[in-house]
Amino acid sequence: MKRYVATRLALGLVTLFCVTVLVFVATNMLPGDAATEILGRGATPETLARFREQLGLDDPLVLRYGNWIWGLLHGDLGQSLTTQASINEAIWPRLWNTLRLAGLTALVSVPLAIGLGVLSAAREGSFLDRALAMGALTAISFPEFFTAYLLILVFSVKLNLLPNLSTIFPEMSFLEALRAMVLPVMALSCLVTAHMMRMTRTSILSVMSQPYIEMAFLKGVPRAAVITRHALPNAAAPIIAVVAMNLAYLVVGIVVIEVVFVYPGLGQYMVDAVGKRDIPVVQACGVFFALAFIGLNLISDVLAVLVNPRLRRPGGGR
Amino acid sequence: MSDENILEIRNLRIEALNGQVLVDDVSLELRRGEVLGLIGESGAGKSTIALAAMGYARAGCRIAGGEIRIDGTDLRGIGPEGRQGYRGMRIAYVAQSAAASFNPAMRLIDQICESPLRHRQMTRPEAEARAVELLGKLGLPEPAILARKYPHEVSGGQLQRAMAAMAVIGRPDILVFDEPTTALDVTTQMEVLALIKQIIRDLRTAALYITHDLAVVAQVADRIMVLRGGKMVELGEAEQILGAPAQAYTSALVAERDHSRPLMRPLPADPGAPVLEARAVDAGYGGGKVLSQVSFRLHRGETLAVVGESGSGKSTLARVLTGLLPQMAGEMRLDGRPLAPGYRQREADVLRRIQLVHQLPDMSLNPRQPLAKIIGRPLALRSGEKGAALQRRIAGLLDLVGLPAGFAERFPPQLSGGQKQRVAIARALAAEPEIIICDEPTSALDQLIADDILRLLMRLQDELGLSYLFITHDLGIVRRIAHNTLVLLKGETVALGPTAEVFAEPMHPYTRKLLVSVPQMRKGWLEEVAAQGPSEP
Numbered sequence: 055m056k057r058y059v060a061t062r063l064a065l066g067l068v069t070l071f072c073v074t075v076l077v078f079v080a081t082n083m084l085p086g087d088a089a090t091e092i093l094g095r096g097a098t099p100e101t102l103a104r105f106r107e108q109l110g111l112d113d114p115l116v117l118r119y120g121n122w123i124w125g126l127l128h129g130d131l132g133q134s135l136t137t138q139a140s141i142n143e144a145i146w147p148r149l150w151n152t153l154r155l156a157g158l159t160a161l162v163s164v165p166l167a168i169g170l171g172v173l174s175a176a177r178e179g180s181f182l183d184r185a186l187a188m189g190a191l192t193a194i195s196f197p198e199f200f201t202a203y204l205l206i207l208v209f210s211v212k213l214n215l216l217p218n219l220s221t222i223f224p225e226m227s228f229l230e231a232l233r234a235m236v237l238p239v240m241a242l243s244c245l246v247t248a249h250m251m252r253m254t255r256t257s258i259l260s261v262m263s264q265p266y267i268e269m270a271f272l273k274g275v276p277r278a279a280v281i282t283r284h285a286l287p288n289a290a291a292p293i294i295a296v297v298a299m300n301l302a303y304l305v306v307g308i309v310v311i312e313v314v315f316v317y318p319g320l321g322q323y324m325v326d327a328v329g330k331r332d333i334p335v336v337q338a339c340g341v342f343f344a345l346a347f348i349g350l351n352l353i354s355d356v357l358a359v360l361v362n363p364r365l366r367r368p369g370g371g372r
Numbered sequence: 373m374s375d376e377n378i379l380e381i382r383n384l385r386i387e388a389l390n391g392q393v394l395v396d397d398v399s400l401e402l403r404r405g406e407v408l409g410l411i412g413e414s415g416a417g418k419s420t421i422a423l424a425a426m427g428y429a430r431a432g433c434r435i436a437g438g439e440i441r442i443d444g445t446d447l448r449g450i451g452p453e454g455r456q457g458y459r460g461m462r463i464a465y466v467a468q469s470a471a472a473s474f475n476p477a478m479r480l481i482d483q484i485c486e487s488p489l490r491h492r493q494m495t496r497p498e499a500e501a502r503a504v505e506l507l508g509k510l511g512l513p514e515p516a517i518l519a520r521k522y523p524h525e526v527s528g529g530q531l532q533r534a535m536a537a538m539a540v541i542g543r544p545d546i547l548v549f550d551e552p553t554t555a556l557d558v559t560t561q562m563e564v565l566a567l568i569k570q571i572i573r574d575l576r577t578a579a580l581y582i583t584h585d586l587a588v589v590a591q592v593a594d595r596i597m598v599l600r601g602g603k604m605v606e607l608g609e610a611e612q613i614l615g616a617p618a619q620a621y622t623s624a625l626v627a628e629r630d631h632s633r634p635l636m637r638p639l640p641a642d643p644g645a646p647v648l649e650a651r652a653v654d655a656g657y658g659g660g661k662v663l664s665q666v667s668f669r670l671h672r673g674e675t676l677a678v679v680g681e682s683g684s685g686k687s688t689l690a691r692v693l694t695g696l697l698p699q700m701a702g703e704m705r706l707d708g709r710p711l712a713p714g715y716r717q718r719e720a721d722v723l724r725r726i727q728l729v730h731q732l733p734d735m736s737l738n739p740r741q742p743l744a745k746i747i748g749r750p751l752a753l754r755s756g757e758k759g760a761a762l763q764r765r766i767a768g769l770l771d772l773v774g775l776p777a778g779f780a781e782r783f784p785p786q787l788s789g790g791q792k793q794r795v796a797i798a799r800a801l802a803a804e805p806e807i808i809i810c811d812e813p814t815s816a817l818d819q820l821i822a823d824d825i826l827r828l829l830m831r832l833q834d835e836l837g838l839s840y841l842f843i844t845h846d847l848g849i850v851r852r853i854a855h856n857t858l859v860l861l862k863g864e865t866v867a868l869g870p871t872a873e874v875f876a877e878p879m880h881p882y883t884r885k886l887l888v889s890v891p892q893m894r895k896g897w898l899e900e901v902a903a904q905g906p907s908e909p
Binding site: 270279364 | 428460461472473474478
């Protein structure tokens with residue numbers, strides 16, 4: 055077990071390293087650079103060259119990568135090219151905002167998805183099951199910005215219940231911030247709940263044909279208990295995997311929602327930086343996204359082992 | 373209803389959701405303390421009836437008519453909650469596979485105690501104490517420790533006992549045994565049978581015992597009901613059914629059990645050079661050795677049976693010969709030339725000459741390919757033929773294994789178990805092999821069907837001069853088809869030689885143990901064998 059975690063951790067670090075290389079190379083292949091973007095039309099070739107030198111844009115790629123990764127290892131994300139401010143200071147509040155939005159969404163959507171999935175499996179073929187399937191398909195089919203605008207139209211414009219902008223400030227009270235976050239949380243939940251719910255239903259139903267499920271029925275266990283006590287623990291591994299994937303998506307794929315609702319999170323920060331060719335900021339955001347993805351997958355892999363006694367306690371009497 | 377009858381089933385009718393009738397107008401009664409054997413081939417409706425006795429129908433089926441009365445109460449009339457109250461308490465179920473019937477994510481004790489706790493029959497400490505006591509009574513060592521284990525941490529035989537404990541913990545009036553020994557090898561089967569008999573005797577419960585093996589039912593049942601195609605053929609006292617069956621179908625079943633006639637042709641006095649030879653082969657997985665120093669010779673037209681309990685290394689030998697598992701030491705020769713250890717190093721022509729027929733045709737045939745493709749692909753690889761010529765070859769092969777040419781367009785799920793195994797044989801034949809390794813090809817089939825497959829294999833051997841390495845744990849089959857026999861115990865050769873000699877005195881003690889463990893139709897056989905002393909686990 056310890057060895058398994060260690061191997062997964064090592065593999066995660068290797069993946070993270072590969073991602074940093076990819077992020078670095080890819081961002082450097084973007085057309086244009088911060089110098090042209092900042093100096094704008096008035097730039098002469100001479101000023102551009104001087105400015106580039108000042109920003110260190112002329113150094114060879116490998117050297118720049120080395121400097122960057124060295125900084126990263128020491129917890130220094132570098133300086134923004136456009137504001138000259140330390141990225142560390144700018145990124146933490148935004149990361150916190152993104153995690154708060156993702157966490158809140160997870161808090162709503164994961165129990166909802168698993169609950170509805172269990173319900174759907176328990177009532178397989180019923181009207182409820184089919185209605186949930188239709189709802190899930192509809193939710194998955196709409197692009198996220200469309201869902202977002204639809205929610206704004208209904209709850210903000212027509213009903214005037216909630217703000218259409220979700221800009222939050224540190225000075226806001228918790229309840230105020232919560233109110234601002236309701237619409238983005240709803241939009242995100244629509245996206246991820248459907249996927250997790252369908253997977254929960256499918257996993258449970260695939261377990262339901264096992265002989266030990268029949269045995270539970272023949273011991274006189276009621277259907278609800280058969281599903282929650284016997285089927286759900288055995289269906290846990292694929293459910294955990296899909297939950298982790300969706301949580302990772304919540305951190306990474308949140309970009310569009312943040313932009314639509316003008317929510318000051320990591321995604322919006324990254325989109326702004328891309329527009330300004332502020333490469334170090336884009337790179338820092340990219341590393342955080344990768345970290346979230348790899349970390350969540352690592353946790354799901356370990357959890358999948360923990361819920362399975364055959365993997366948790368291998369060998370035994372055999 | 374008389375007070376004597378604990379279970380009465382009247383005019384039971386069970387239908388599939390598509391309207392097909394699975395059980396048609398079956399009635400039976402079970403007296404307190406009586407054991408009724410339900411016997412028939414698969415598809416006869418035995419399990420369906422037994423589950424219906426618990427008011428349960430599998431997905432895709434429904435109980436369409438009739439009465440199921442336990443102690444006078446019709447289970448069909450009391451709703452799902454009412455039926456839950458009966459299941460596990462008044463009537464309990466013992467399934468075929470203990471390994472599959474335990475939830476892998478729960479400790480044994482939680483599963484054993486679940487029913488009495490769910491029905492508020494006992495408190496948790498009471499239930500746990502009773503579970504541990506039962507496990508001890510059923511001959512399990514250190515029951516308190518064992519109870520806390522997960523199913524994967526105990527052996528198959530121990531699980532079988534734990535399942536028996538799970539069934540009897542609620543002190544039910546009726547036990548339903550659904551082929552509880554079918555998946556076991558002969559020596560374990562004997563032990564489990566003795567255990568079941570002990571449980572029935574000690575607890576004085578009534579039981580429905582389902583099996584397709586007449587010899588097994590002869591040991592436990594007071595009365596026997598013979599079923600075919602969902603209908604009752606015959607019902608009577610066990611002695612009458614086994615000794616003087618009234619119906620022709622029952623007679624056929626009884627006769628098939630008397631397998632004494634050999635099916636194979638004798639080998640010529642000088643069989644010539646061996647086609648396949650193994651010399652001191654060792655093999656295993658990881659670091660562990662499963663086979664050690666196994667040697668044999670297989671000649672053209674010969675059948676060599678490989679017998680032993682599960683875990684004796686039979687299937688490992690098949691994997692080594694086919695190159696799926698390279699041997700650790702020793703040498704194999706095909707027609708005198710060394711055989712490469714791994715299949716990747718073997719030439720296509722060498723691979724062609726050794727083919728494999730698996731135990732479970734359900735799993736070895738792709739359910740989404742028509743037979744024309746399953747058989748046609750190795751044919752096309754071998755001959756390079758296409759179009760009409762290939763179609764003719766496919767039809768020819770289907771004919772050879774006794775299937776109509778029209779089956780070429782069918783898919784495996786549309787076939788019966790016996791037909792699927794014929795397809796698997798046709799696929800092996802498509803490569804025009806010299807040697808076919810048969811890994812328990814009939815153990816998943818009913819007796820009458822299995823017999824047809826054996827006859828088919830013998831006819832093909834006759835016509836094509838095939839050599840078979842036939843892996844089995846059924847000694848009845850061995851004596852009918854095998855010229856020579858190799859007996860394995862924990863990967864080591866116990867005996868090797870002409871079948872008649874291997875099973876004649878003087879015998880190795882292990883060979884004798886295998887032999888006496890084969891159930892016989894005589895009543896009292898089980899007691900005799902059990903009296904000869906406990907066999908090691």
